[in-house]
Amino acid sequence: MAAPLLQVSNLNAWYGESHILHGVDMTVREGETITILGRNGVGKTTTLRTIMGIIRERKGEIRFNGRDMAGVPLHRTAHVGLGFVPEERGIFSTLTVEENLMLPPVVAEGGMPVAEIYELFPNLYERRGSPGTKLSGGEQQMLAIARILRTGVKLLILDEPTEGLAPVIVQRIGEILKTLKERGMTVLMVEQNFRFASRIADRFYLMDHGKMVADFPVGELPERMDTLHKVLGV
Amino acid sequence: MSDVIHNSSATSTASGRTERSATASKTYAAFLVIGLLLLLIAPAFLYPIFLMKLLCFALFACAFNLLLGYTGLLSFGHATFFGGAAYFTAHVVKEWGFPPEIGILVGAAGAAFLGLIMGFFAIRRQGIYFAMITLALSQMFFFFCLQASFTHGEDGIQSVPRGHLFGFIDLANTTNMYYFVLGVFLIGMIVIWRFINSPFGMILKSIRENEQRAISLGYSVARYKLGAFVMSAALAGLAGGTKALVFQFATLTDVGWQMSGEVILMTLLGGIGTLIGPIFGAGLVVTLQNYLATSQFPVTIITGVVFMICVLLFRRGIIGEFYASRLGRKLGFEHRR
């Protein structure tokens, strides 16, 4: 079994006055694709944002690649090896597609060359001169993923990559994530689209009330359906 | 603007008896009586002209705070109302022979009119734009005063007679003048106190807390803001007109942008959004100016440094800090976040 790339223990986080995470424990190993499942408002996005270092009111331990992230300021988390694709995609409207793509600094070798990115996402190449927000929702999502691939981070953190996208686009994003997986990229994502997640994830975390309540590999999915139905309320 | 500039400790004193504990009410009454007594006997101990200047600026600062502290609007143009009223009062008293009480009322009315015009333009934008617009319009008024004939340009209106109050009280007598100024000051303060505790004042507060909610509740926010602006301008005018009679002149100094800055400092120093804070702020600034007037050291530097210190470290102001302090809380003043 590969060494843990990300190790989260007893993570608590606050958003202003409200206590959102109540002791999250999780492990992500190198090369794995992990999906966090859970109902709305249980703290999935907060978990990702706290690991990224965006939410600073936190307690507990986050270790990445053996390094304690407690003292790492936000602008250094990317350099340690974490790449973030936020929920609203975060495409900058005053920047062109290409400027958006080139914006995140390269933090390590091994990132995808721009030519290869454009090969993987031909639409982006065609529209590289137009403003970022003129893209369709699907293209924006691809741009948000593409710009992280360039940087050479070790862990890709995705928040709801398929939200609000047409089925054909969702399928395309699934293919892209599979390609990345074949290249050895480690992925941690939050996803509501269960069918999509089950096709690409190696392992699941089930989240409820600010902590992880279950953890199982994709193979155990059929026997876990009851628990899932109960916790997810589907 | 999410959290509008204001001091939360203020809310407790401002929003009336209901929110204030019984202890605070008693403490407040005690302070009020002591304060009044001190003001009544003060001329026996302190130079009356200095006291009158202080009262005028205190009223000016409280009028300004009515807008900033209770409506959340930062005006950088209040010199227009203070200095404009000084010109109006000086002019009608000196050239037209109006009695002093009418002269001051004319000053306040004139300031209210200027406030209506300036407010009409300024409330079209919010936040810092509001500040910049009021500053620019105030500068325009400055240039107007520089060129208009009735202001006598750089010389100003000199040797304005104080006249006889109600026709028989000679205000040339300094003691009479002092108690007249004190009367004007107290009337102004009562008006402010009534205003912020009126339904109108309550709506202003809700606009400051959450403008969108006030709009969705169906309040014509613009009209309320304009009302507050005019009210604040009129009271600033009351202070300015009185000042013209105290010093018996009106000059360009009172309409310059530095004066607008000074009143902001007084309010910030005393405590934005506290009823009596600006009085203390004005007291400190006026005392400082008097003290430095004889020295070579320029007041501007001190003013600037105090400004920066207040903004960086001391945003609650003197009275705000007092309310939030242990003693303040013991006396029953809530400090609410």
Added chain:
Amino acid sequence: MTMIFGIPLQAFLGQLLIGLINGSFYALLSLGLAVIFGLLRVINFAHGAQYMLGAFVAMLMLQYFGINYWFALFLAPIVVGLFGAVTERFLLSRLYKLDHLYGLLFTFGLALTIEGTFRYLYGSSGQPYAPPQQLTGATNLGFMFLPIYRGWVVIVSLIACIGTWLLIEKTKLGAYLRAATENATLVQAFGVNVPVLLTLTYALGAGLAAFAGVLAAPVYQVSPLMGSNIIIVVFAVVVVGGMGSIMGAIVTGYMLGIAEGMTKVFYPEASNIVIFVIMAIVLLIRPAGLFGRDV
């Protein structure tokens, strides 16, 4: 004599030139204000003081070290920019989480302090600063005499404005700046040191103001009051243009400078209030400003 609208052509063009020069300073200063406001959300009241500092640094460098105009044109903005960087890093940066009005109040205090200090040290009256020898004299354009230095001011400030625009719109640093204006947290999560970016931006704005100050030194007198006189007008320019667009700030600066110059020709009494009047009219017609996006 050629006449235009009943005014001698000479006088008309002369005022047009003065308008262009004032417009150059308005453009440079409102551009700096817009750059700072875009990212820091601070209205830099000290902008006028930094403009004044630029002129003073140039003059003092000449007096004490014999550093000439050409070097001063580069060195003074760097000195003032460094001063700005220190101010931002240690003081202004503490205010970002608060209401924007506190930034305005802080920089107002800073402006008073700087201006007061220079008045204390050098008095209120202006001191002359001679233009460099290469730029003295005038050239005959056939229809008017153009003082060379004034022509230089117009051209150089235009270059500086376009240069700043290119820096922001076409470079990597500019892309960081624009992105951080939209979503600073995300840019930081991508690994860009946004606090340093904020410091650089404030230094850039202050440096631009100082650059304008050095340019202005030979045109006007070098006086501690030169900053506060111009900054209020520049605020009006910014209200007219709206601070959403860099190009908007530049264009509005030149337009209002020319409008002011033209007023001097046709109705001189109103020339120092015309910009405020235009501001009031724009507020009536387009409250968000001519190029404004944010109210």
